[in-house]
Amino acid sequence: MSLMGNLNRALSATTGLQVRRATPAAPQQPTRTGAKPGKRPTPVYRCPAPGDLATDRLLRRPVFIMSPVRSGSTLLRMLLNAHSRLHSPHELHIRRLEVDFGSRLSQRAMSALDLERGDLEHLLWDRVMHRELVRSGKDVLVEKTPSNAFVHRRIRDCWPDARFVFLLRHPVSIARSWHEGDPDKRTFDEAAADALRYMKAVENARQAASGPADGQPAAHHTLRYEDLTADAEREMRDLCAFLGVDFEPSMLDYGRRDDTQVVKGLGDWRDKIRTGQVQSGRALPAEDEIPELLRPMCEAWGYSS
Template identity: 25%
Template sequence: MSDRPVFVIGCPRSGTTMLQLMLHSHPRMAVPPETRFLVPAYYRRRTWGDLRVTQRRRAFAQWIATERSTKFRELKIDKDEFIRQCVEGPGSLGSVLGTAFRMYADRFDKPRWGDKRPSYVKQVDLLLRLFPDAQFIHLIRDGRDCVSSLKEMPWYNLDSFHAVSTWAEAIDAGGRLRRTLPEDTYYELRYEDLTDDPATELKKLCHFLEEDFAPSMVSPREAAQVAVPQHKVWHSNTHSDVLRSRVGSWANRLEDWEISLCEHMLGDRLESMGYELTGAPKPSKEHVIACQKTMQKRKASRMRKAMRDRLNRLREPSPVAALLTSGQCALAGVPHHRPEVTEPAV
């Protein structure tokens, strides 16, 4: 049976939380609420120095467990036991990070863990450095629905041009992943197909994950009580059965100029993913130029970050790849073993 980590990726508001819950409803998989420490820890890895040194691992684990921005508390695992396992575990960045997720899976007596964050779609190379045996599920939704939904979110404070750019970036990143990653590593799934026939799509997904299909995945309401924090009111739909009511609702939620802009800027991408265009009139020149400028600025920012990361890779303070799963250990040529688990003191 597989023990590979699984990441759910995609454009925000693509239904990734629903898919997270479906996976968490599988008897062998645990996928927690969104955490916020994988990517920041990777970019700050020089802060902790050589993680082959016990005290360095302890300091890193304490940061994960106590820094409010990491959302470690959402995992509901024992802080002291987490630090102990990190200190006694392998000396690599991915091993310390992966220990938190493995302990989350242990809470439910499950052998596999996953993680969900839409923005990971643009950070797959980073995640593969940390977890070289990982699998990725890219959930794709009609870009017009994503744009309309993003605009309505209480946490989204950018304009429609950024929302259009966000979907384009996710689709373009997916295209690169499809061309470069092995078939057993990257999987694409359309939100519309998943909500139209959950059982069929989940059976195909389980085949990719090398897991038996579990009927419990089709109705993940129970998992929502565990894996979706109550304060995230924008995920209220996840507490009910799988719904198709929002499919195509962009037609009533976007203004006419936004529909025109989406179909002009995203048209080729939409059609390549099987979405039909309405033939909306061409957008104004001003809107097109504004959207193009937004896309160019975002691309330049990504390229600067990628360049800094390439330079940092030349002087790594310690090993990056995790050594926790059978696949990770096999790739590194080291034996695989599970740590001793101690009960927290009462």
């Protein structure tokens, strides 16, 4: 008799139990690495009426810099953050802060308060940004995450009194800078195509800001990176006037302030921005250097005829 048979005979006599061979487990399915979850649909939300802002929003009249990647938004936010009344932190990426219901009961409870998932997300966005403003001890918050341009309508719905600053740059210069930032990751053509998504989103936001929302266009101001680097004082004086604050000469020497430190991965952190002063921009591309992919955007922004 086999060892298993002898063991089972002894176990049966003493305990009534037997040892049996386990059924082989089904092979585990390999997990897909790098698979991205499906895009979540935009949640339902309501736009607060002017009379509801006092209870629905802590943050009033926030400022959003709308710009493509590699357009000088970190430089602009450093200049603004050097102002005694303006707080412009690193990129906050608030649109990626999401809320979900842990149960149907919690969803019913919030719905009874007239709060859907989108409304709760807006309350979270508002609270995070208001907390950052209060911690700074300043009066006005300026947010500069480039991807905000993709949700400009929702931002405007969340804060009907929001103000927008559109920062433009020559599209070819944007593509070159995006490519040079990580040439092993993307070719120039790939960089141009990727950056063009941001440019189109910014242009859509710029057009929407000029149109009515609840009967009124959004407060907005447009400036160019090339003008900012050529005459920073003039451009900052104009921008301060739009924001309703006095120009402060110390803004141009932003490196003297300790609270304007850059954070790697949350905006530009390279040597040029770390100098603490505005540096000259690169020469504008010649007309024959504009690829066909970027020509329509160059024309829309006045960089090509």
